[in-house]
Amino acid sequence: MxxxxxxxxxxxxxxxxxxxxxxxxxxxxxxxxxxxxxxxxxxxxxxxxxxxxxxxxxxxxxxxxxxxxxxxxxxxxxxxxxxxxxxxxxxxxxxxxxxxxxxxxxxxxxxxxxxxxxxxxxxxxxxxxxxxxxxxxxxxxxxxxxxxxxxxxxxxxxxxxxxxxxxxxxxxxxxxxxxxxxxxxxxxxxxxxxxxxxxxxxxxxxxxTAVMTALACMAYDRADYLVKLTTRITAMASVTLDGNAHHFDEVLFSVKPHPGMQGVAAWLRHDLPAGQAERNGKRLQDRYSIRCAPHVIGVLADAMPFFRQSIENELNSANDNPIIDGDNERVLHGGHFYGGHIAFAMDGMKNAVANLADLLDRQMALMVDSRYNHGLPANLSGMEGPRAAINHGLKALQISASAWTAEALKLTMPASVFSRSTECHNQDKVSMGTIAARDCLRVLELTEQVVAALLITVRQGVWLRTRVNQDLQLSPALTQMMEALAGDVAPVQEDRRLEPDLRLMLERIRQQEWKLYA
Missing domain, CATH: 1.10.275.10 (Fumarase/aspartase (N-terminal domain))
Structure with a gap:
């Protein structure tokens, strides 16, 4: 306190x-x-x-x-x-x-x-x-x-x-x-x-409904930040993979009018220099986890206003029973304790958030694989010379990120469909809203762990890309992000234990220390 x-x-x-x-x-x-x-x-x-x-x-x-x-x-x-x-x-x-x-x-x-x-x-x-x-x-x-x-x-x-x-x-x-x-x-x-x-x-x-509503407020705040942070990571993953900025063209996105998705594409345009699309020899179309990132992140971005409305309406409701109308001196018996709106919001949010974990897991799989990362070392190892043979870079980190992703995806089964009849069949249809909210917070926790792994990955990947493409000019936003990450995470050259770096990244994520997009 x-x-x-x-x-x-x-x-x-x-x-x-x-x-x-x-x-x-x-x-x-x-x-x-x-x-x-x-x-x-x-x-x-x-x-x-x-x-x-x-x-x-x-x-x-x-x-x-x-x-x-x-x-x-x-x-x-x-x-x-x-x-x-x-x-x-x-x-x-x-x-x-x-x-x-x-x-x-x-x-x-x-x-x-x-x-x-x-x-x-x-x-x-x-x-x-x-x-x-x-x-x-x-x-x-x-x-x-x-x-x-x-x-x-x-x-x-x-x-x-x-x-x-x-x-x-x-x-x-x-x-x-x-x-x-x-x-x-x-x-x-x-x-x-x-x-x-x-x-x-x-x-x-x-x-x-105070417990589920309170947890939903906390979940909303974390999910809102992950929309932005996942977008920033995607931009850095695109640089790492020598990707194409033209995938996020404004005219291209004008013909599919989902505003949240369009906003994500606009953020990516802000982060990626236009010249990134111009060099010869590039793959014409990046793989889906880069090219379709606005479409994946945009689902959550577009759902957030609905989630806000549902959560804030519940927050600002009298949600017990009976309702006491003191002005008109009436006792009104109903069911405002039913948390269906929170349950639906939390079930939907955890699904969309888990998809962010899956998206980042796929991006990481491309970045660490020398068959797909366009000229970078296997596992993004930064070691050169004879010692490169015994260093394994981010090999184990990718395994851990995949484990966290799988667990997040496993938890996306909606809680609200598992209503049970309780209390002598008086409470014979219940919302499971609190379980949905707890599940959502766990999915957020796991996804933040994946995000922490990806922050280390893109910090390493962009560093290696600038070593390979020495004429590469980062946008001011990505330059600032790289400087911030470099202050916390040293390049991985000689193999080292990465748990301390991950825990520091998690702290930064949960404190929302990086200011992302206006």
């Missing part, structure tokens, strides 16, 4: 009924922004109306799902009046059965921000105090330990969000400065009083 001095310099994301962006959530997740609940009296009054309406219904002995009844298939069970106050605490208690790795601190901050965003819409019947409690935890850096597995994505992310509900009440464990601490101790030491949930508040916290 940021120090107090640093935090005062961060931008503030205000939570009220206004629309938030993916970037708002990602910035909070990565500590680049603070979350602040709006102090506007009208906003707070709107939140209070829903909670006050539920209080009146309860006093009048109204039947309210999840308030005076059991949950899910148990909605036919009437809860005695003297036990209503205990019901929300039982909800998060019996849902404490998650497994798998814990969400990272950044992912957890994103989850908390996504849940705060939904509850701030004012249709969940929660108190202002609950919203303030989430905001306090974020400000104090007290992050619930949330197991990543156990949600079917309808009735929302019940099990993982139970860990947020419990921590708000001083139960279970939190991350504090990277260390696991009992929540009761952490709240006490931060001067935060544990919450006692009001009748619907356990349901409101848990019965929604």
């Amino acid at each position: 940021q120090s107090a001095d640093q935090s005062t310099k961060l931008r503030t994301v205000q939570f009220d009924r206004n629309r938030l962006s993916i970037e708002d959530i990602v910035d909070i997740a990565h500590g680049r922004a603070n979350a602040a609940l709006s102090a506007d009296p009208e906003f707070r009054a709107a939140i209070a109306r829903g909670a006050d309406f539920l209080d009146r219904l309860l006093r009048e002995d109204g039947t309210i799902y999840g308030v005076t009844t059991g949950y899910g298939d148990s909605c036919t069970v009437t809860v005695p009046a003297d036990l209503v106050a205990e019901l929300p605490h039982h909800l998060y208690t019996y849902h404490g059965c998650g497994l798998g790795e814990y969400l990272s601190p950044a992912q957890t901050r994103a989850v908390m921000a996504a849940r705060l965003a939904s509850l701030s819409k004012g249709f969940s019947g929660v108190s202002v105090e609950l919203l303030e409690q989430i905001s306090r935890l974020l400000e104090a850096g007290l992050l619930p330990l949330i197991p990543s597995e156990g949600s079917v994505g309808a009735s929302g992310d019940l099990t993982p969000l139970s860990y947020l509900a419990a921590v708000l009440c001083g139960e279970r464990e939190v991350w504090r400065d990277g260390v696991q601490v009992p929540a009761a101790q952490a709240l006490r030491e931060a001067g935060i009083t544990p919450l006692r949930l009001r009748p619907k508040e356990g349901l409101a916290i848990m019965n929604g």
